[in-house]
Amino acid sequence: MPRTTIFGSRRLGLLALSAAFALALAACGGDSDHSTDNSTPPSNQALIAAEALKVDTSYGTQGQVDLPPAAHITVAKMQPDGKLLLAGHLSDSPSAYYGAPGQAAVWRLNADGSPDTSFGVDGVALLQLRQRDTVRNLALTPDQHIVLMIEASTTCTFTGFYCKPHGPLDWALARLNPQGALDTHFGEAGLIAGLTDRPEPMVVQPDGRIIVHRYGSRSLVRYTAEGVLDASFHQGQPLPTYCEAQFLNQLPDGRIIASSPRAAAIDPAASDGRCVQVWTSEGLSTGQSDWVLSSGKPRHFNFVTAEVNRRRGFSLSYSELDIRSPQDVDCFFSVEQYTAAGQLEERFGQQGRARLRAANAPSSCTLAHTLHSDDGSVMLIGAFYPEDGSTLWARLTPTGQPDTTFSPTGLYVAPGELPWRVLHAPTGHWLVIDNWMETRTGPTRRTRITRYRGESH
Numbered sequence: 113m114p115r116t117t118i119f120g121s122r123r124l125g126l127l128a129l130s131a132a133f134a135l136a137l138a139a140c141g142g143d144s145d146h147s148t149d150n151s152t153p154p155s156n157q158a159l160i161a162a163e164a165l166k167v168d169t170s171y172g173t174q175g176q177v178d179l180p181p182a183a184h185i186t187v188a189k190m191q192p193d194g195k196l197l198l199a200g201h202l203s204d205s206p207s208a209y210y211g212a213p214g215q216a217a218v219w220r221l222n223a224d225g226s227p228d229t230s231f232g233v234d235g236v237a238l239l240q241l242r243q244r245d246t247v248r249n250l251a252l253t254p255d256q257h258i259v260l261m262i263e264a265s266t267t268c269t270f271t272g273f274y275c276k277p278h279g280p281l282d283w284a285l286a287r288l289n290p291q292g293a294l295d296t297h298f299g300e301a302g303l304i305a306g307l308t309d310r311p312e313p314m315v316v317q318p319d320g321r322i323i324v325h326r327y328g329s330r331s332l333v334r335y336t337a338e339g340v341l342d343a344s345f346h347q348g349q350p351l352p353t354y355c356e357a358q359f360l361n362q363l364p365d366g367r368i369i370a371s372s373p374r375a376a377a378i379d380p381a382a383s384d385g386r387c388v389q390v391w392t393s394e395g396l397s398t399g400q401s402d403w404v405l406s407s408g409k410p411r412h413f414n415f416v417t418a419e420v421n422r423r424r425g426f427s428l429s430y431s432e433l434d435i436r437s438p439q440d441v442d443c444f445f446s447v448e449q450y451t452a453a454g455q456l457e458e459r460f461g462q463q464g465r466a467r468l469r470a471a472n473a474p475s476s477c478t479l480a481h482t483l484h485s486d487d488g489s490v491m492l493i494g495a496f497y498p499e500d501g502s503t504l505w506a507r508l509t510p511t512g513q514p515d516t517t518f519s520p521t522g523l524y525v526a527p528g529e530l531p532w533r534v535l536h537a538p539t540g541h542w543l544v545i546d547n548w549m550e551t552r553t554g555p556t557r558r559t560r561i562t563r564y565r566g567e568s569h
Contacts, residue, residue: 159507159515160517160518160519161518161519164564165526165565167564168564170224171224171541171562172224172226176560178559179559179561182203182204183200183203183557183559184200184201184202184203184214185545185547186199186247186248187200187247187249187250188533188545189251189535190535191252194537194538195222196535196543197219197250198218198220198545199217199218199219199250200216200247201247202214202236202238203557215238215239216245216260216264218237218292220232220235231290232292236292237288239260241284241305244264245265246262246263248261248312249312249314251314251316252316253287253337254320257289258288259322260285260286261283261284262283282305282306282308283307283308284303284307285322286298286302287302287339300339309326312325312327313358313359313370315362315368321335321336321337322335323345323360325357325370326350327356331350331352331353332357332370333350344397346396346398351399353370353389354387354389354401354404355370355372355387357370357389359372359417359418361426362420367390367393369390369418370418371387371389371417387405388426388450389403390403417429417482419484420484421484423457423488426450427447427482428447428448428450429445429447429492430479431443431445431470432444432446441472441473441476442469442473443470445467445479445494445506447460447461447465447466448465449461449464449512450464459511460512461512465512466508466512468492468514468523471496475497476497476498478494478497479492479493483536485536485567488510489507489509489510491534492506492508493534495529502527503527503529503531504523505524506523529548531544531545532546536566537563537568540568541564541566541567542565543561543563544562544564545559546558546560
């Protein structure tokens with residue numbers, strides 16, 4: 113099948129994240145029944161898996177777009193207008209493994225898969241801070257400027273499949289304008305350099321201020337829209353977090369929400385299985401949480417993400433094991449719906465929790481992606497383990513029931529490896545991004561975007 117290859121590999125631009133989710137483990141009980149609440153409106157349309165997972169051939173070339181082999185993608189985000197942002201770095205060599213010298217890079221595709229030539233040069237913006245740079249996170253401001261968290265280092269030496277850097281890692285915040293140029297109104301010529309302590313997760317507030325979580329010290333800091341450390345935030349000092357804050361998000365009322373698989377504890381066996389912490393604007397100033405939610409049990413979830421739902425609250429999604437004996441184990445995809453006040457939404461599933469059995473011993477499962485539809489339904493995408501070569505697609509109705517219009521059990525097994533990312537386009541299409549190292553004809557980095565019909569039909 114012919115494919116579109118975009119963004120030539122010539123060195124362009126400005127000189128001034130692969131994701132894998134491990135198996136989530138939990139020793140817990142409970143049944144898989146789901147409550148029904150007829151007061152909650154049903155899905156707006158029947159969604160049939162076999163139709164939803166058909167490739168939309170109007171996108172790119174026969175439904176697919178390939179980036180150049182030297183592109184290493186670490187983060188992807190949809191813009192509200194349907195354009196796709198992809199960021200990472202452009203390596204010096206298509207055959208280089210992760211860690212080789214390269215420039216931080218941001219690509220932007222139009223909604224039809226073509227390169228957005230109004231962005232950067234021919235659709236790509238490049239930044240060189242040191243000798244080996246890559247974008248680790250990306251966020252959009254309300255006026256559609258692009259905030260980047262960049263990891264920068266020196267050149268490195270290959271030791272097997274790993275490239276050991278010759279010097280320490282640095283981090284920098286950068287802001288691009290909508291055209292892909294450095295925004296000189298931010299920081300120093302568009303940059304805030306010299307950041308430390310692995311500052312990767314971040315969120316942009318409605319006024320353009322940027323909150324960053326520093327993973328090494330488990331703390332938050334905030335920068336103004338002009339790129340200055342915000343002295344009104346916790347008296348200008350880092351704000352300690354109870355959760356590890358692998359994910360940062362923002363509720364519709366402006367509160368900041370941090371979530372992670374466990375709380376800050378030295379002994380992982382004693383840490384909480386779900387950890388969510390929420391701050392109001394006043395709490396960000398004083399250091400007082402609005403509230404903290406944690407399970408109080410060592411469930412060892414490795415995928416716990418809090419995402420805003422249609423009720424202006426949030427949803428937690430994860431996979432878990434129900435272990436009755438070594439030979440009697442079920443693996444579930446689970447979703448919990450919470451109100452904005454942090455209370456379980458009793459109209460969803462069984463008193464706020466819905467579980468869908470995805471596998472049983474000797475197989476297990478992992479949940480990697482969730483998609484929340486406007487009608488309140490939830491798509492869950494994961495895989496079997498230890499087997500590979502297939503992807504699990506599951507759909508819950510707005511009431512937390514398995515969607516039997518999607519498939520008889522709500523769960524559909526499709527051929528193909530687990531995607532690196534799955535994004536929900538404003539049109540209802542699903543963009544599946546695969547990011548892998550091709551070895552059949554020599555090591556070459558590959559990134560491919562495929563658009564499925566999803567909920568657009």
